[in-house]
Amino acid sequence: MNRFALATLASLSACVVLAGMPTAASADPAEPAPGLSSMGPSPAGANDWDCKPSLEHPRPVVLVHGTGMSMTDTWDVMAPQLADLGYCVFALNYGGVREILNPNAVHWGITDIASSAEELAMFVDSVKFHTGTTQVDIVGHSQGGVVARQYLKFNGGATREDPSNNKVHSLISLGATNHGTTFGGLQANARSLSAMGLPGDLLVQAIWGPAGVQQLSGTPFLTALNAESETQPGIEYTVIASAHDEISTPPEATFLSPSDGAVVHNVWTQDNCAGNTASHGQLVRDPHTLDLVKSALDPEYRSLPCE
Numbered sequence: 001m002n003r004f005a006l007a008t009l010a011s012l013s014a015c016v017v018l019a020g021m022p023t024a025a026s027a028d029p030a031e032p033a034p035g036l037s038s039m040g041p042s043p044a045g046a047n048d049w050d051c052k053p054s055l056e057h058p059r060p061v062v063l064v065h066g067t068g069m070s071m072t073d074t075w076d077v078m079a080p081q082l083a084d085l086g087y088c089v090f091a092l093n094y095g096g097v098r099e100i101l102n103p104n105a106v107h108w109g110i111t112d113i114a115s116s117a118e119e120l121a122m123f124v125d126s127v128k129f130h131t132g133t134t135q136v137d138i139v140g141h142s143q144g145g146v147v148a149r150q151y152l153k154f155n156g157g158a159t160r161e162d163p164s165n166n167k168v169h170s171l172i173s174l175g176a177t178n179h180g181t182t183f184g185g186l187q188a189n190a191r192s193l194s195a196m197g198l199p200g201d202l203l204v205q206a207i208w209g210p211a212g213v214q215q216l217s218g219t220p221f222l223t224a225l226n227a228e229s230e231t232q233p234g235i236e237y238t239v240i241a242s243a244h245d246e247i248s249t250p251p252e253a254t255f256l257s258p259s260d261g262a263v264v265h266n267v268w269t270q271d272n273c274a275g276n277t278a279s280h281g282q283l284v285r286d287p288h289t290l291d292l293v294k295s296a297l298d299p300e301y302r303s304l305p306c307e
Contacts (some may be wrong), residue, residue: 027120029129039093040106043075044081049130053088056086059169060131062124062299063091066142066175067211074141077285078293085294085301090127090136094119094147095211109143110209111222116143117150121157124167135169137297141284142248143211145176145239150225152232158176163234163261170236172296174283175245179226179253180217217253231262238296240289242269247280267292273306 032049046063053060065074071091082089093108095116095188109116124136140148148171151157159165184216214221231237237256245251258264269276269289291303 029125029146030281032126032130033130036092038106039096040070041072043072043079043091043296045080046071046075048083051131053089053131054086057085057087057298058224059133060088060090060136062120062127062136062138063089064120064138064140064144064148065093065109066140066144067089067209067215068107070108070143074284075262078139078290081290082294082297087297088131090123092120092123094123097209110211113143113147113150113211113214114154116147116211117155120147120151121155124151124157128167135167137170137172139172139174139293140176141174142280143177143215145171145173146178146222146225148213149176149178149230152235153212153225158232158235160233160260163232166232166234168235170238170296172238172240172293173244173254174240174289174293175251175280176239176254177215177248177250178222178230178239179255180219181215181218181220181247181253182249198286208260229259230256231259231264233261236263236265236296238265238267238292239285240267240269240292242276242278242280242283242286242289244277245280245283265296276306 014272018181032047036047051060062242063071063075063079065071072094075091079089079091093106095109095112096106099105099107125134138148148157148168152168152171157166157168178294213219234241237258239254239256241248241251241254248254255266256264269278269283269286269292273288276286276288278289283289287304288306291301294301295303
């Protein structure tokens, strides 16, 4: 079992409660990141609340981790690299659950995705307030890409009637579960158990939490998220997938269909680097994938040659 699953299984087996986060009504964007003090340490290069964007990089970059992960173990490579390039970089932890037997232990990216999108909405408002900007760019890994899309569609990140009011300029996703995942065969195993009258869905929830169940292929949550339009007007999407992704499966299910004036770039890490073998977890550290992210953020960025 991989480390994503172990983190979630450990939290749920210990009986968990929601980690305390401010509500949308109580959040004050003037406070640096609502709930930041309860999120734990930030990765190097992220969450400098005095950072002001430059003319070269006028929008802050918000990094959104995936299921069972955190900002520190996801963005330890990307955050400092983007900061070194002159970006104002921000990252959050969301969807937290605390262990009852060890209340200091929090596991992130576990709870209902709609609630996590509300947390992201509060975080983005705080980033915009402190940086004095009207828009941000978002980079989301795995569930993080789905949380960002939920925020765009249902929590004010995009304004369909007037895209000039969008709070997000670009969304870059890495192995996002946009059309659901089989979790490398776990969904089929769960269905087999259900066919025998056993609680198959509980298997998925025990390993991946409520958010994991929502990311299974064909769930009502994803049906609602993708209904009518998969994209929002005025947003530029870069959707990055690896043919060697073993968690967001099948990997091509991440790709989005453009509509409504959105721009969509569906990209394989193997397109310009045929030998790339990045797995799901490696997408946030793989040099070629990081180059794709930097190029999506800045068309003037000069990519490194494929190794």
